[in-house]
Amino acid sequence: MTSSSRLGAVQSHLQMSACAAEEPKIKTPVESMAEERVKATFDVRELTYFLDGGEKFTKIREKFMMELERDPTFRMHDMYDVTKDQIRQRTMEKFRTIVHYVSAEPVPIFTMRMQTISLIDPGFWTRFGVHYGLFFGALRGSATSAQFSHWVSKGALALNGMVGCFAMTELGHGSNVAGLETTATFDEAADQFIIHTPTVTATKWWIGGAAHTATHTVAFAQLIVRGKRYGTKSFVVQLRDTHTYTLMPGVNIGDIGKKMGRDGIDNGWIQFTNVRIPRTNMLMKHTKVSRAGEVKEPPMAQLTYGALIQGRVAMVVDSGNIAKKAVTIAGRYAAVRRQFSSNPHNVQETKLIDYAIHQYRLMPLLAMAYAFHFTGVETNKLYDELMDKLESTQPNDDSMQEVIDTLKETHATSAGLKAFCTWSTLNAIEACRQTLGGHGYSAYTGLATTYNDFAVHCTWEGDNTILTLQSGRYLVSCYREALAGKTQPEGVSYLNHLISLLNLGCGVKSNEGILNFDVIQEAWNVVTANVVKKAGDDFENSIKQGLSPEAAFEECSQARLAAAKIHSFGYIFRRFAQAVNSAPEGLRPILTKVCLLYGLYSIEQNSGFFLQYRYFTPSQMDYVRSQVNVFCREVRQEYIPLIDAFNYSDYMINSPLGVYDGNIYEKYFDQVKRQNPVGGEHPYLPLIQSLLRRNIEDDEPLEDEDDDDE
């Protein structure tokens, strides 16, 4: 018997004796959890199937969760204590497992596998995505078919013989790709490009996989031919010998080092000093440079919206998934943790979740997780449909303009949603972490790391503020088009009824009438139309004052930000309500409550706009506030079954406070002891001994002789 299992036995014994001595009314943690499950008025399993898109997909996800849990390279319980080097080693070990499925599984199934992995190990998910999403994706999107075949034959698809990274951002340049400084100068005599880093700020920076792994990169550089600049293009550059891993001549690479999270990714910096590559290493699907140095630019700017939208939709989906995880941990803890007593006659303290304020902290986040889930599903579907339509429509088809309008709308909406959902989820993780009290500060309870891993979502694939402004800019354009009589696509269709919406107040007679999807949707439409109008009017005023369109957009940026945010709220509510209306009958009552809570809480949080544009009166707003409390209480009744329906295994949750059975304290204590065994070596015994045993008489000064005279 090890000392730690002996300790466990003693503790169990102590706890049993304690229980036996206490009154029978006292509920154990496990009992406290169990009593929550009997409250369900709906079939939890049916809700899981509905969330997953059908029983078949639930089964696939469960298969993935089991495979991951049993895979030794995916052991996660000790992840909070590993060093940066160790976590990177593990990342490489996992590669070996997962690369097997790249060829063995159809793409949609493999995508689901990776989605599952993203929840338990976001660092690995990203690291894997660097090769297949960014490097290989760049080849697919920008290489000619001959080039593409060439790199596949070198092993780019099988990850055999080579592995890639994606060198876009530089130390001094992020969002503005056109401003990158790295140069690719054509040397006609040698039929080569010279890739060069001219300044410190041109150093390639944050390049995932560069520090220790990648043999090749797709580098973004300014194409210069015969002294003329043609803008930023992409080039395949070999970084290391594929056998010895020594750096290629002219290539200097270093480790970016410690990050806020996702340390499993070996981000690096790269400096090129006159590195020569064959001309044919430039990816020439669009712009071409011939042997003779003729540059042929594509007839029209490429529609690259597709790839951007895909990445952003994926982050909306990830936001929903991570929000569900955070709410699972905080929600299960709140069903077990007890604190004070709200009733002096109770023997036992009150569950956190039975306090009104705790319901107010958690239930809106649970509703948000559902809202983001359905938004992710619907947005994904819309994206797939759109891409199908785009492929099947010919440039000359009558419907082409409509498809392009939808594409633009989806591009703008997905930009706004990516920002909105990642910001909201980051806040939700922190809010959930704080509901764990002091335990939220322990690494082992999971949400601190979740926060640190998730935070980067607010910056990459488009900085959230910039994306929100883009979305707002689109809304201003739509508003101006709508004013001019042009019909707007579905996502912004409220602008088609602009005049009738702008001065609309809530027409319902009774307060209860507000508790209705259509009324709430109308409320958002009215407010969004007004906020968009405000941004549009600000823009017009600036134009009238003689500003350029660019300067006018800049001038109304605060209004654009507000417009895009409010637009996202309304959009998400609509997606959620649509999903509820399409749910199986048995699930509709509970989902209706959750959706109403989301709608009412969102209105409360933005009450200023609803009062400003007089959709609600102050007394109706008071009613909305009071109903937020009512619906928090309603949803609280079945909140554990609602969380269970997310169907994350304990392994996926990876937090002792979020375990299914509610046995939180024992599992938490076990985790702490396993990671920090009692009786290990003392990390600084001599230091503390020398402090406590120092000779403080040394500090005493020589007594002043004058004093002796007294």
Added chain:
Amino acid sequence: MTSSSRLGAVQSHLQMSACAAEEPKIKTPVESMAEERVKATFDVRELTYFLDGGEKFTKIREKFMMELERDPTFRMHDMYDVTKDQIRQRTMEKFRTIVHYVSAEPVPIFTMRMQTISLIDPGFWTRFGVHYGLFFGALRGSATSAQFSHWVSKGALALNGMVGCFAMTELGHGSNVAGLETTATFDEAADQFIIHTPTVTATKWWIGGAAHTATHTVAFAQLIVRGKRYGTKSFVVQLRDTHTYTLMPGVNIGDIGKKMGRDGIDNGWIQFTNVRIPRTNMLMKHTKVSRAGEVKEPPMAQLTYGALIQGRVAMVVDSGNIAKKAVTIAGRYAAVRRQFSSNPHNVQETKLIDYAIHQYRLMPLLAMAYAFHFTGVETNKLYDELMDKLESTQPNDDSMQEVIDTLKETHATSAGLKAFCTWSTLNAIEACRQTLGGHGYSAYTGLATTYNDFAVHCTWEGDNTILTLQSGRYLVSCYREALAGKTQPEGVSYLNHLISLLNLGCGVKSNEGILNFDVIQEAWNVVTANVVKKAGDDFENSIKQGLSPEAAFEECSQARLAAAKIHSFGYIFRRFAQAVNSAPEGLRPILTKVCLLYGLYSIEQNSGFFLQYRYFTPSQMDYVRSQVNVFCREVRQEYIPLIDAFNYSDYMINSPLGVYDGNIYEKYFDQVKRQNPVGGEHPYLPLIQSLLRRNIEDDEPLEDEDDDDE
């Protein structure tokens, strides 16, 4: 010449050649920063003196900053890469330096030293506070004078021979001290207490200093004498032999392990199994247990407000200091970083800070940092005055009731402010981090660690939600007293004019009239009075429906939360405005702008309440919004001088993006290279080689023989 300095030389050379080749208009990072400093319309040094409370205190702070920077145990540049064990070793090394000043410096000066340290090394600050603030503070507050002398003679003050920790919270019990499970049972025969941990959830948890350092603890336990329970009292328990550091019999201690931040603190868990201590180890200033087992309880519950208020005021001060640090980093980066061009004729990209939206992201946070600074200073002063008054007032004095009323008000307000300021600062750190774009995700740029270190402030010394509710509860009580005609103290004096305030609208004729401290203050008073009334009315309604006062308070908790939050906004604005009015004449114009920005932005963020209670009309609110932009632009003009006035040295900022001279890219690159030297050992070469060189033919299946028939 080392390889890294050679690299630096090459880079400098590259940069110089690049500069030489470019147009003369291009500004270097250092020039970009320098041009911001000439914009100051005020004397930066004078503002520093004003912030610090006078030139004398500025000089003392500068002395501390220099001493820390030159002290090898306080080297901070590599802190982002050290392990948990290493950082704890450093903590012990620092003890040796700082303990010297405990006796060498007067308390107010030593407090300033520790405040300076809290900014650069919050983990050490807390770790030091565990002994002197918690352990020694408990002796001072709860020991009899004989007991106090005893422990001082053992070395508790000199930190010689013993070091203490403070064992209050348990695995299953945090905020509710009365619900702790650890028992202290009097054994009359032996004249001893038996300290015992009866269950797993009774395990002492989060105890700072327990894991490896403390020889003694003050433990909170349920006093049981002759079978009767007397509630939670405190007991000195020896944990380890003071020479060998072996655990005392019956004491079991483990390491809590990895945390979100502040890993320099060796938090531990403690289990007592029938540990015997002398009866006289119970701290008996208040409750006494005699040799014969007689328990003598104090005549009245002790006024322990004082110590609580002090801790909370300290966290308000810390919030201001950390907010200033975060704004310094984000602000200086924004003066140097360039991105896109807002003007097509510009050769160089535009500074981040010249975008309206970036001003909107940062300037209100700068204003908030000033607001919190002045609130901290004023609150500190009020606290000191109050304590002086409390000491000089006798229980029978006529003025005693007034002092107690002020004490209660300060207690409630400081609880609300602690929550408000720590929450706002945590959000501000993250917002600042995000303005650094991708670089905010690097550990070396500092704000990720700042976030992780700061986050615990929202939980300890009173969970923020619980504190806010307490503050709201006090406001409801004041409201009811005010209704009954009782005059309320200064901090809530708006309740003395309740009736006239409740239906007051903004009386100013012109929009410009809103830009006035008195009008903004009145706006907050009106709205706060209304929000407090709402909470009070909710409470009364519940009482009328037959609920107990406890249940009624519970019922109105959402309204209490809102009331406390709005009260804090108004309170902070008043403190800020008062400070501006007392500022030297030369500083008043700029500080007035900053203060108006704070007031207007706060109103915009809470517009729902101002419209709900009709203080502002929708068109006035539009004006407020527009003026937020105007004042962001105004403050932006001098924002670098405003940041410089905080007077934090580069060492204190500890982020290459926040350096004074603006040479951010070189210093950032140097930092990354120093911490991650080029050409170090590869952490997983065999792994990557075996992945890329695996025999993929192994994966190919045997061909199906049937196919051969075709």
